[in-house]
Amino acid sequence: MTGLNLLVVEDDLVLAEATADELRALGHSVTLVRDGGKALQAVASASFHAILLDRMLPRLDGVSVVQQLRDDGVTIPVVMVSALGKSAEKVEGLEAGADDYVAKPAPAAELIARIQAALRARDWKKSDGDTLQVGDITVSPTRFRAWRNGRTVDLPKLELNLLIEFARNPDTVLTRAMLLERVWGYDFEPSSNLVESYVRRLRARLTSHGEPDPIQTLRGVGYMLRG
Amino acid sequence: MWLRSIGGLAAVFIAALLSAVVITGFAMDSASRAAIQTVVDRRLAIASEVLAGPAFPARADEVKRRMIEHGKARNTADLGMLLEDRDGRSLGGNIVLSPKPPMGFSSLDARAGIVGVSEGRALRRDIGGGLILTVVAESEPIDNYSAARRRIYLVGLGSIVAILLIGTVLFSLALVHRIAQMRRTVRAIMRGDLSERLPAVNERGEFRRLATEFNLMLDRVTGLMTAMKSVSSDIAHDLRAPLARLRAQLVRLERSAEAGPTQEAAEIALAMADELLGMFGAVLRIAEIDAGERLAAFERLDLTALAAEVAEMMEPIARDGDRSLLWSAGGAAHVDGDRQLLTQALLNLIENALHHTPVGTTVRVAVDTFEGQVSLSVADNGPGVAEDDRATALRRFGRLDASRNTPGHGLGLALVEAVARLHEGELRLSDARPGLKVEIRLPRGAAV
Numbered sequence: 218m219t220g221l222n223l224l225v226v227e228d229d230l231v232l233a234e235a236t237a238d239e240l241r242a243l244g245h246s247v248t249l250v251r252d253g254g255k256a257l258q259a260v261a262s263a264s265f266h267a268i269l270l271d272r273m274l275p276r277l278d279g280v281s282v283v284q285q286l287r288d289d290g291v292t293i294p295v296v297m298v299s300a301l302g303k304s305a306e307k308v309e310g311l312e313a314g315a316d317d318y319v320a321k322p323a324p325a326a327e328l329i330a331r332i333q334a335a336l337r338a339r340d341w342k343k344s345d346g347d348t349l350q351v352g353d354i355t356v357s358p359t360r361f362r363a364w365r366n367g368r369t370v371d372l373p374k375l376e377l378n379l380l381i382e383f384a385r386n387p388d389t390v391l392t393r394a395m396l397l398e399r400v401w402g403y404d405f406e407p408s409s410n411l412v413e414s415y416v417r418r419l420r421a422r423l424t425s426h427g428e429p430d431p432i433q434t435l436r437g438v439g440y441m442l443r444g
Numbered sequence: 445m446w447l448r449s450i451g452g453l454a455a456v457f458i459a460a461l462l463s464a465v466v467i468t469g470f471a472m473d474s475a476s477r478a479a480i481q482t483v484v485d486r487r488l489a490i491a492s493e494v495l496a497g498p499a500f501p502a503r504a505d506e507v508k509r510r511m512i513e514h515g516k517a518r519n520t521a522d523l524g525m526l527l528e529d530r531d532g533r534s535l536g537g538n539i540v541l542s543p544k545p546p547m548g549f550s551s552l553d554a555r556a557g558i559v560g561v562s563e564g565r566a567l568r569r570d571i572g573g574g575l576i577l578t579v580v581a582e583s584e585p586i587d588n589y590s591a592a593r594r595r596i597y598l599v600g601l602g603s604i605v606a607i608l609l610i611g612t613v614l615f616s617l618a619l620v621h622r623i624a625q626m627r628r629t630v631r632a633i634m635r636g637d638l639s640e641r642l643p644a645v646n647e648r649g650e651f652r653r654l655a656t657e658f659n660l661m662l663d664r665v666t667g668l669m670t671a672m673k674s675v676s677s678d679i680a681h682d683l684r685a686p687l688a689r690l691r692a693q694l695v696r697l698e699r700s701a702e703a704g705p706t707q708e709a710a711e712i713a714l715a716m717a718d719e720l721l722g723m724f725g726a727v728l729r730i731a732e733i734d735a736g737e738r739l740a741a742f743e744r745l746d747l748t749a750l751a752a753e754v755a756e757m758m759e760p761i762a763r764d765g766d767r768s769l770l771w772s773a774g775g776a777a778h779v780d781g782d783r784q785l786l787t788q789a790l791l792n793l794i795e796n797a798l799h800h801t802p803v804g805t806t807v808r809v810a811v812d813t814f815e816g817q818v819s820l821s822v823a824d825n826g827p828g829v830a831e832d833d834r835a836t837a838l839r840r841f842g843r844l845d846a847s848r849n850t851p852g853h854g855l856g857l858a859l860v861e862a863v864a865r866l867h868e869g870e871l872r873l874s875d876a877r878p879g880l881k882v883e884i885r886l887p888r889g890a891a892v
Contacts, residue, residue, distance in 0.1 A: 281843070303732050304741075304784070375757060404784050405729065407791045408856075409798070414761050 220244040221266040226256040228274050239325030254279025267332040272299035280313045287314035294335035304404045328439040330390040337389050349384035351444045356384045376419045383442035392439035417438055456617045469597045485549055488567040499574025507538040524580030595866045596791040623833040636873050638666045690716040726855035733862040740781045741883045744889050746820050747777045748811045754790045755809040767798055771809040777818040778889040781867050789863040792856045793882050801826030818888050823881035
């Protein structure tokens with residue numbers, strides 16, 4: 218994937234520099250600003266693919282910045298980052314117009330995965346009917362069924378939901394935290410390897426007839442369903 | 445405002461009471477006086493009519509004759525009678541009136557100089573023929589009756605006032621005493637003596653209930669303060685170790701930077717940092733729960749279904765670790781709660797049971813309903829936890845493994861306990877014979 222032009226809004230200099238370094242190392246270009254007002258100025262004067270926005274900022278806080286951006290008709294994906302992972306605040310951030318909400322500190326790979334997912338969601342075309350098609354995998358969220366190469370794949374509920382989430386975001390990295398949020402609906406991270414375990418199960422079901430493994434593991438980052 | 449103080453309120457009450465009593469006294473006195481006067485006046489009118497006789501104008505000798513006659517009769521002997529001519533000369537009768545009363549009805553007192561009359565009424569009228577007839581009657585059944593009546597009122601109403609006055613003062617004093625006692629307790633607590641409690645053992649009623657609830661509040665505050673104190677000291681203590689390890693790892697990394705690949709060392713250091721972050725995450729989560737911020741998300745849910753869902757999800761993971769996870773599918777058990785938190789609590793308990801037991805252990809998840817309570821339990825048949833160690837297990841950061849080498853931040857059970865507490869329930873550890881049984885008891889949701 219080509220490098221993204223990102224705006225990082227963060228008032229903690231050490232953390233901001235570390236995040237910027239990590240993002241640059243992944244091939245993205247980063248513009249750093251330290252408060253909400255400067256963020257709005259930056260968005261007005263340059264074009265960014267996405268914004269990483271700290272929730273707690275001096276003067277204009279993150280929620281107000283998103284609100285301001287959305288009121289101004291700016292639709293750039295915004296991933297909000299907060300030291301406090303409280304669910305009420307998450308809801309507040311999402312309601313203000315943020316695309317996603319991550320607890321601090323999140324690894325750069327996690328941030329990029331969420332930005333990519335948000336960008337991809339922008340391109341979603343409402344497909345005809347309800348079936349999702351990724352490569353030789355077909356899945357119907359409403360009929361709770363999945364097929365590979367025309368063969369029915371029997372999937373228990375959780376594995377099916379996992380496949381649906383992958384099929385909705387083909388060629389997009391989904392991290393462990395994202396899957397826990399979206400498939401399990403959890404606002405916490407269990408200590409057991411639930412995601413690993415269920416991805417393994419899904420994989421086994423999808424490859425039971427010797428087909429190639431459609432799910433790619435990105436070590437330490439997450440999983441991706443290849444289209 | 446002074447009405448808000450007990451003294452002020454009591455003063456207003458007493459003032460209102462006094463004026464009510466004084467008004468009542470005056471009203472009673474004037475009402476009985478008016479009644480007596482009406483009766484006496486009616487008697488005077490009749491007597492005057494009878495003495496004057498049927499003829500008009502009256503004849504003096506006839507009137508005098510009747511006066512003598514009635515002066516002897518038993519029921520009219522107490523009447524004072526006087527017949528005068530138009531110039532005020534006495535023509536007969538049994539009394540002398542020095543200041544002449546006005547015409548018509550009037551009141552008399554002892555100054556009228558009639559022997560035996562301290563208070564009375566007079567009827568003086570022209571009966572024709574140049575004659576003026578005055579009839580006088582006592583309006584008191586006994587001498588100085590009015591004064592006696594006033595004394596009766598004073599004693600009767602006065603004693604009521606006195607009783608209420610004393611009652612009010614005693615009530616106010618009791619209230620003030622109680623409040624002073626409470627203030628003393630509060631001041632002692634503010635000074636830091638959290639063991640202070642209101643005495644409430646031998647009493648009934650509102651004061652006892654207030655004291656009981658006050659004490660319960662203090663228990664809760666004490667619990668929170670103790671937990672907070674121990675969390676702070678636990679944090680100070682428990683974060684030093686991982687930080688020290690992290691530092692050592694970084695030192696190693698620094699030294700070996702030129703020597704060779706640093707990947708592995710960096711990964712270890714990162715894992716340590718993640719462990720610390722996880723610990724803080726758990727502390728924050730517990731703080732969020734304890735602050736009651738999640739109460740808004742409470743809903744009616746079936747704990748049996750929730751437990752089955754979580755257990756079913758964890759079953760393959762248990763199997764991967766060569767342990768078995770069983771759950772019983774009982775009837776619906778409704779509670780009011782936060783789905784996320786209850787799921788997290790149950791997951792924590794199952795994870796604990798899977799992590800801290802040997803291979804081959806069976807873990808059972810069960811939901812039982814009792815009278816008014818729902819019990820969600822996770823029991824294993826592993827080695828169990830000695831009774832003395834159970835308190836340690838419940839303590840925040842409490843780790844039974846003294847070397848702290850097993851994964852986990854020691855906040856799992858503390859989080860479960862916080863969840864139970866938020867749901868007005870409790871966490872219990874007991875012997876599963878063999879093994880450990882951890883149970884969350886929640887109040888059953890009221891029937892819909």
